[in-house]
Amino acid sequence: MNFEKVVFGFFIVFAATLNFGFFVGDIDRPELHHVYELFAAIIVNLIATVLKFGDRTQIGAIHLATSLVADLQLIAAASVWAFAVHVTGEGMTPAVTASVVSLSGGALLANIVSLAILIAETVMMRR
Amino acid sequence: MHPGSAFFIILRRMRAPLILLIAVYAVSILGMTLIPGVDAQGRPTAPMSFLHAFYFVSYTATTIGFGEIPQAFSEGQRMWATAIIYATVIVWTYAILTILALFSDRAFQQALSGGRFKRRVERLSEPFYVLCGCGETGGRVLAALDRMGARAVALDIDENRLAELELEDFRSETPALCGDASQTQNLLAAGLQHRFCRGILGLTNDDQANLAIAAHARLLRPQLPVILRVEHDAIAQRMAAFGATQTINPFATFARLLALAIHAPALYRLYDWLTGTPGAILAATRDPPRGRWIVCGYGRFGHALVAELLREGMEIALIDQHPLEAPGFTAVVGSGVEPDVLAAAGVKQADGLIAATDDDLTNLSIAVVARELNPGLFIVLRQNQQSRAELFAALQPEMIMAPAEIIAHAALARLTTPLLPVFLHAAEERGDDWAWALLARLRLELGSAVPHVWQLSIDANAATAVVSLIAEGCDVTLSALLHDPSDRSERLACTALALRRDEVDAVLPEANATLSVGDQILFVGSAAARAKQELAARNRNVLHYLLTGREETGWLWRTFTASKETVQQLRE
Numbered sequence: 210m211n212f213e214k215v216v217f218g219f220f221i222v223f224a225a226t227l228n229f230g231f232f233v234g235d236i237d238r239p240e241l242h243h244v245y246e247l248f249a250a251i252i253v254n255l256i257a258t259v260l261k262f263g264d265r266t267q268i269g270a271i272h273l274a275t276s277l278v279a280d281l282q283l284i285a286a287a288s289v290w291a292f293a294v295h296v297t298g299e300g301m302t303p304a305v306t307a308s309v310v311s312l313s314g315g316a317l318l319a320n321i322v323s324l325a326i327l328i329a330e331t332v333m334m335r336r
Numbered sequence: 337m338h339p340g341s342a343f344f345i346i347l348r349r350m351r352a353p354l355i356l357l358i359a360v361y362a363v364s365i366l367g368m369t370l371i372p373g374v375d376a377q378g379r380p381t382a383p384m385s386f387l388h389a390f391y392f393v394s395y396t397a398t399t400i401g402f403g404e405i406p407q408a409f410s411e412g413q414r415m416w417a418t419a420i421i422y423a424t425v426i427v428w429t430y431a432i433l434t435i436l437a438l439f440s441d442r443a444f445q446q447a448l449s450g451g452r453f454k455r456r457v458e459r460l461s462e463p464f465y466v467l468c469g470c471g472e473t474g475g476r477v478l479a480a481l482d483r484m485g486a487r488a489v490a491l492d493i494d495e496n497r498l499a500e501l502e503l504e505d506f507r508s509e510t511p512a513l514c515g516d517a518s519q520t521q522n523l524l525a526a527g528l529q530h531r532f533c534r535g536i537l538g539l540t541n542d543d544q545a546n547l548a549i550a551a552h553a554r555l556l557r558p559q560l561p562v563i564l565r566v567e568h569d570a571i572a573q574r575m576a577a578f579g580a581t582q583t584i585n586p587f588a589t590f591a592r593l594l595a596l597a598i599h600a601p602a603l604y605r606l607y608d609w610l611t612g613t614p615g616a617i618l619a620a621t622r623d624p625p626r627g628r629w630i631v632c633g634y635g636r637f638g639h640a641l642v643a644e645l646l647r648e649g650m651e652i653a654l655i656d657q658h659p660l661e662a663p664g665f666t667a668v669v670g671s672g673v674e675p676d677v678l679a680a681a682g683v684k685q686a687d688g689l690i691a692a693t694d695d696d697l698t699n700l701s702i703a704v705v706a707r708e709l710n711p712g713l714f715i716v717l718r719q720n721q722q723s724r725a726e727l728f729a730a731l732q733p734e735m736i737m738a739p740a741e742i743i744a745h746a747a748l749a750r751l752t753t754p755l756l757p758v759f760l761h762a763a764e765e766r767g768d769d770w771a772w773a774l775l776a777r778l779r780l781e782l783g784s785a786v787p788h789v790w791q792l793s794i795d796a797n798a799a800t801a802v803v804s805l806i807a808e809g810c811d812v813t814l815s816a817l818l819h820d821p822s823d824r825s826e827r828l829a830c831t832a833l834a835l836r837r838d839e840v841d842a843v844l845p846e847a848n849a850t851l852s853v854g855d856q857i858l859f860v861g862s863a864a865a866r867a868k869q870e871l872a873a874r875n876r877n878v879l880h881y882l883l884t885g886r887e888e889t890g891w892l893w894r895t896f897t898a899s900k901e902t903v904q905q906l907r908e
Contacts (some may be wrong), residue, residue: 295385
């Protein structure tokens, strides 16, 4: 067992599960989508991204790309949230909640792709 | 190290600091969103939102300390902020130090310079030579190529030598890579398969590396001219197996020259005069005598010398550190510095002495001692290091053998004037009297200083005007290139030595020879004559004047009026 692989797999799966946890629930009900869950998803996604740095293989490149997409979408979701609450002051209306959650849904898709690559790589490398 | 991997090295090394940074930010922000604040009246308020927390941590962590605080912190917030300040400053410092350490890391710097080198070579858009090995020999070749306006790419295993090259005052910038020239990736990065690569020179002091260069050139870029330095015959044979016939063995080259000087002094002088540094005045030395020769040092050079001297029928005495099994000639054990050793070798009766060891100071002392014992000796000195040139010249030996100089001259001659060795070979066949007459005539015409030797190829690049007039059906004669463009009755200070057409070489071609496209002509003359000849070869109007004696007008005029008439005249 390789400890590095454990950490790598842990963060990729954790990023996807946190992302899923935030995403799940009615899309326009703010009380079903907690801000701390989004925060945790962003942090774990960022760490997963950095873990994928420096791998020159083709699979490594795709891994990094999916992670960057997820980061981008999650940060966009957080920005929309902050803008609605602090700048325009409209608060978490159903419309704003829907757009935040759908952005995190995009990130979830990227995370699922990342998971699929992780699983495919593991199956291929099986010895 | 793979060129271009600098970026990946940065990413890989920055993993740990970046993850730590993210973690510390996350904990700091999280804490700020959990700890309640306090309002002006001392009543607890809701904690910071994520936006405010992120904002606060951002300006604190970067030690900007923006200080725009909407309201005073609660005690809990103050405690947490203190922790944030220390934690984030430490993490940032760690990240910055990691980057700084990376930039001073050798592996990283090599990756960085390797990537830069590769990009610069890829971007070259003019013909260039790949030069492997930039020591004394390579440095000379590089300087000469630069003077001629030719581009080069340098490869050397020693960083210091490349650093010295950077200090040289070259006209064009030479991309240089520190790396092993026998490695495929280094040769490829240096542009072995680049479409503008015109030749590769393996001048490293390692025969094996030069052999590897021969193999690479033969397999990855067949037909590319390859010039290699070699010091062992066995390696030279293996190079030949790779099709590399252009090998330069400094020892054998010099030994052949010495033999030439013995049996054909005029040919040797002609050779010396044509291959010297332009502008130099050659010292009038006497010719090497026939008779008894003492060779000090029986290494690679000694072997080559003895073989040639025996062929010339000389009597030979050898001096070497190690006892020799040498039937047929006297062999004395010693360094050659000891007077009794020299005496035992018969220095008093000897005619010539060659100090051929690989140690410069030994060679110098042998010469000093021997000259004291026999002032009439013809002394040949091997000079291994260029930095000792003054020392050797001060001793005024009859001949100096400097391997770096021999290789550099031979390599340059093969690159720029491939016809010169052909001409000299033809001259050897014609004999000493012929060479004597030619040398006397050339010196009368051109002066006694070493002239410029250059090769003109009749192609669309170097001789545009000649090619275009030939295409129009005119007879362009060699004499047009030998006369002054400002007054065609005056001869230029230059002579054609050889003309190569369809693999057939003519020595001293007639002035009325008609040129055709693809001809290669070897000239000897002054630098000024060369410049004027280049003008004539490239400028249509000038060439026209040289051929007919009349100025030709511009393109428009020629097209509309006189073109047919002129061509007709020239045909007649």
